[in-house]
Amino acid sequence: MTAVAVALPVLSLLAAAVSAGIALVAYRRRTRPGALALAVLTLSSAVWTASSAVALGTFDPGTRQAMETLVYLGRGTLPVAWLVFAVSYAGLSDRFSPAHLVAVSVVPATAFLLTATAPLHDLLWTDYRVVGSAVAGVRFDPGPLFYLHVGYSYALIGLGTLVLGWALAGDDRLRSMEGVAVALGSGLAFVASLSWLFGVVPVPGVDPTPMVLSVSCVLFAVVVFRRDLIGRSPAPRVLGRRVALEGFSDAVLITDAEGRVVDANASARERLPTEPVGEPVAGLLDAATAPAAGRHDLRVPTVDGPKPFSVSVSPVRNRFGRSIGSTCVLRDVSGRERREQRLAVLSRVLRHNLRNDVNVIRGHAATADGATADDDRAIAAMERSADRLAGLSRKAGTVERVVAAESEPVGEVDVGAVFGDAVDRVAASYPAVRFESTVEADRPVRADREVLYAVAENLVENAAKHGDGTVRVATSVAADGAHVEVVVVDDGPGLPDQERETLLADTERPLQHSSGLGLWVVRWGVGVVGGRLDASSADPTGTRIAVELPAA
Template sequence: MNQPGGGTGTRIYPLVGDEEVRTAFEAAVGSTDRFRLVEPESGLEGAFDLLVVDERGLENHRSELVAKREAAGSESRPTLLLVSESQSGTPDIPEPGSEPIDDLLVGPIEPDELAWRLESLTQSAATRDRRERDELRQGRQYEYAVEGATDMLAAADTDGRLLFANAQYRDFHGLDRGDVAGTTLQSLLDESDYTDLQPRFDRVLQGERVQYEMQRVRADGERRAIESSMSPMENPAGEIVGVVSAIRDVTERQANLDEIKRLSEYRRVVSSVNHELVRAGPDGEILPEIVDVLATSDLFGCTFLALVEGNEVEFLCQEGSDIATPEIERLHTESYIEAVFEAGTLRMDDVTQSPFQQHEPDTESHSGVAIAISHDDRRYGILTVHFPPGQPPADREVDLLEELAGDIGLALHDQELETDLATFEEIVQRIEDPIMLQDRAGNFQVINETLTEYANMSPEALYGQDEFAFMDEQTATEIARHKAEVIHGNEPRTYEVEPSFPNRGNRTFRTTRYPHYDEDGEIDGTVAICRDVTDIRERERQLQVFDRVLRHNLHNEMNVVLGHAETIANTAEGEIAAAARRIEAAGETLVELADKERQIVELLERREPRRITDIGQIVETVVEDLRATHPTARIDLDVPAQLYAVTTPCIEDAIHEVIENAILHTTDRTPEIEVRGVREGERVTLRVADNGPGIPEMDRQVLEGAEITPLIHGSGLGLWLVNHVVSESQGTLNFQERTPRGSIVEITLPGAE
């Protein structure tokens, strides 16, 4: 209950037994509203801010006050002892600051003095409360920080008994919070871990700070990499009373560092191998060097590199293995080679076991990988690499090995190209035809010896020059035009020129010129192969002269023969007239054969390039002409307009020959001819069907590509002409029997838009 001096000020519990002192005290307190008197029903257990006692109250409650203060500790309320002047020298009166008294006021009681003492004690208590609250808050913050730390934090006494461990430490070692105090490090750690820790712990107790890395078994049995820092723990007197540890689990970091080291070593190996490849020589020289680079790295164990041809090992080198080379060759079975090339990269979890066992079963288990060495679908060999036990390769490491195998494949491919190029250069130099590579400007980049002989210039003098350097201007200009057409048209061209050389006179060359492409697929020049056809053309001109003379004389003389035969047939009778008519028929056949021969010769002389032709228009023209010349024939035409194909200009003669031949062979009935044209994909097909007796065996031989013989008649020559024209048009010619009667001739040509 409240007493005099009530209000809302500091609560004072007066434990005063002397009435005189109490009266004076209450009078002094009642003079201000800064204090109020309370008498809790529970006494010292009640709520108050400050305790005031006198000698009697202290005497009666001394033991209770001491116990109360010991129990409350820093939370005990301040106590003021009021002592009368007569008792101030009594030995039992405690000194201020001793238990359980905080201050002492010796009477007589002066209100101002009392108020000042009470105020001072109140402020001291408030200051102490704030400090304690701050310390408590700071202590809790430290506790939260330690508990929430990502590192493991712990403290142990000099005997290795835990005093404290945060959540990370407890989780790692499988401890509950209540089990920490008193747990020994020896009982907590794996035997080998404790053996490793003990000497370091002792060094810290001697005052040394110790940092180290080690492996420690976690509560779940997994061995983890840790980084530990241990420091001496001292009491206020500076004595070492234990060890404080900060431990960090660096397993992932260590794994990353190990991975970086492994990748760095892989890259070093790749770089070393590429260095060897740059200076690559013959296979037998460079491949052992590559295998040695791989085998001397800690990353790999046994290393085999086999070159294969088909399913046979042609060459093999190996390092890091005690297996004999013949045995390694036997390991490269057909099934192993096919499995590697089919997979590209064949991973083997255990090379001591089937299906591709490469060590005895009692060898420690370890993994391996076999990688196909190839380039542009060309198989070269197999790189087989084994790894140390317990160290299988990561995906990125296998990727680097695949890159390495790709580099080896490219190097072997380049070696092949160099060998092929050397062979090609030798062939080019031995060919008696001029061969050249020229850039877009027409300047010589590659030439053979034959060209230098025609030009009468050294190779050094020709490089960087063009035909104007040794050829007449007119021909050189014409060749320059052909080069430009090849470059801009992006397709080969065949042409003839007749240059004049200072040391060889006039010559005739038939040249085929092709576009040449750089590595990016862009045209960077042309390649030309030139054939000196001077002698051939001279013989052809002579034959043409002889042919014209022969045909002229043949026609003249046959006109005489046919005229006399006709006269005899008209004037004679019987066998003589019949013989004259046979002479007349044979003469007409001979004239027809000569005309067909003239047509073929003219065709062969043209040598005109292929071009886009409207087959529909040509067939329509041919059919109209044949309907006029053979009015009794029935020709059914079904060919679409604008049916384009790429042909020689003589395709019209060939189509005319096929349809007319079908009409002429049908002699025992009205000829019925069907002409059909259709586009099939990228090809154009023309079918000519008749109702005749079928194609004679001799004509069939011509259609099948037989050579012309003295027995082939005019019809056979005509079909030979058809076959030649279709072939020159890069088409095909086929025939088949027609049911129930007749035959079908089919011409297939390259289509065009």
């Protein structure tokens, strides 16, 4: 027992040295999340253990009781620092304001003041006395505020341990060794503190907690610096996600497994007529039931009245793959809906007026008597212009269908059959052109059939219109099987540079111009189905346009 008693001050000084060393290293890394709080935590441990070592050699009761002031400075600060460290490390510091820090520090600060004035009152203890001959242990009868301080300290340490455990459990990069080290370090100090509280200690009157803290600090040092616990703090990830969520322009609702909203971003709170947290998501979306995973078009009540929203629902799963809730992203599509309505009205009006004017031109041309050769040429010019206007009206309708299909899901289409139909249609309109088609059936791609047919028809028609009599259409499959390529070749003078820029430009520039809508249909249509375009010169003359489409 004597040897153990003599070793206690040495162990306390060792614990103080280890804690002070960790505090210094943590302070040097104070820019990292939780590092500054860790420095305060380990400095508190150093103060506690160092003052305990000195107190163990102080046998005068008055001086020994005065030493308790330094002991309680470290003992009272450590639980607060532990909670702040856990909160900072876990990325919850934005929810722990200075006011919260002041609030949780009231009890420890009061205990420190009561310790400094202990001889003047009996609130902390009575009958304070020094026991032992090898080391100066103490015994006393606890006062009412002593138990309050001890219970409060345990509560802070327990809460901080839960927060830190939650942060470690959510970090897949940390192995079980780190978690065991943190749990073991916290557990040893907790058991030592409880043994002192209930008087089950090897040396009477001596609190073993400061000595055990040396082992805890070594374990924390290994995890924090050897395993770079501070460097792998989840705080940037947690805070970054929260900032991104709050700054997201779309409304976001997070629900639990029962479909009740547990969190919402600022956009959702601003748009929805009621506070969403705590409400069933089905009621907020004015739906009969909570929407299933996927995308839904719903009219949702807002502060400005019901509006159309595109609602994307994704399940939230835990580490075991079990669904514990969902995220609902609400995108206001009222602007898109208005644009689509206006475009549809504009398209219908233009096409209607074009058709009427074309019919008028054709009617007058048919009734003209062609008295002279100039009249015949004028009539022919009117008929050609009427045909071009009719074609423009038809292509305007095609453009409308292509644009409308942009938001629709794609299916599986036989590209060989689509291009074969397009060749047959164009060949009927251009009987003087020779078509060499080697498109193969059973070439499935992922596309909308109507959009793909519009692309095929305009490519083949453009080749027939600008070629010198021969159009070749062929299909091939990429070596990796991921793409199907369709090639359309004509023997004309070649594609003008301006038309090539229209077809292959990465972006649409305001001054970009094409002689017709056909190439726009091709470009937009290929983009809608997720394909790629390439245009080059054919050998010896002409244009070669290749369309690469994703295989089904």
